[in-house]
Amino acid sequence: MVLSDEDKTRVRNLWSTVSKNPETYGAEALCRMFLAHPTTKTYFPHFDHSPGSSDLKAHGRKVIDALTEAVNNLDDVAGALSRISDLHAQKLRVDPVNFKMLSECIEVTIAVHNGPFKPEVLLALDKLLTFICKVLISRYR
Numbered sequence: 001m002v003l004s005d006e007d008k009t010r011v012r013n014l015w016s017t018v019s020k021n022p023e024t025y026g027a028e029a030l031c032r033m034f035l036a037h038p039t040t041k042t043y044f045p046h047f048d049h050s051p052g053s054s055d056l057k058a059h060g061r062k063v064i065d066a067l068t069e070a071v072n073n074l075d076d077v078a079g080a081l082s083r084i085s086d087l088h089a090q091k092l093r094v095d096p097v098n099f100k101m102l103s104e105c106i107e108v109t110i111a112v113h114n115g116p117f118k119p120e121v122l123l124a125l126d127k128l129l130t131f132i133c134k135v136l137i138s139r140y141r
Helices: 005-018 022-036 036-042 054-072 083-090 097-114 119-140
Strands: none
Touching: 005 054, 005 097, 005 119, 022 036, 022 054, 022 097, 036 097, 036 119, 054 097, 054 119, 097 119
8 A cells, every 4th residue: 555645744744743642642542442352451461451551651652653653754664663563473473453453543542632534634544554554464474
């Protein structure tokens, strides 16, 4: 999936608000994922899963910071996420379906804080998150 120049501009504009509050967006997205998909908690047995916990904030920041790195390198997302891709595929062995679940929760969280979106902005964000999922999953082959 290729992001057009217009898509890249839309994503960068939207992401500027997300990247300013990585703990908020990340923690809320993780909380949504844990509530909607409770089996994902198995990857975080040592976490306090309650909304606003320091565990969710810390890991949420890592997630959003990684995605910010991807947004800052839209012409080389695979390179920007290579370390994280390897970590999740080879060491953590996260089931790849979880990336899509988290990306949907991230999209909802961003929409709650910044919506309603114009359709073209939502499409650009969806393209980006779908592409990031594909990049992360590619390390499993």
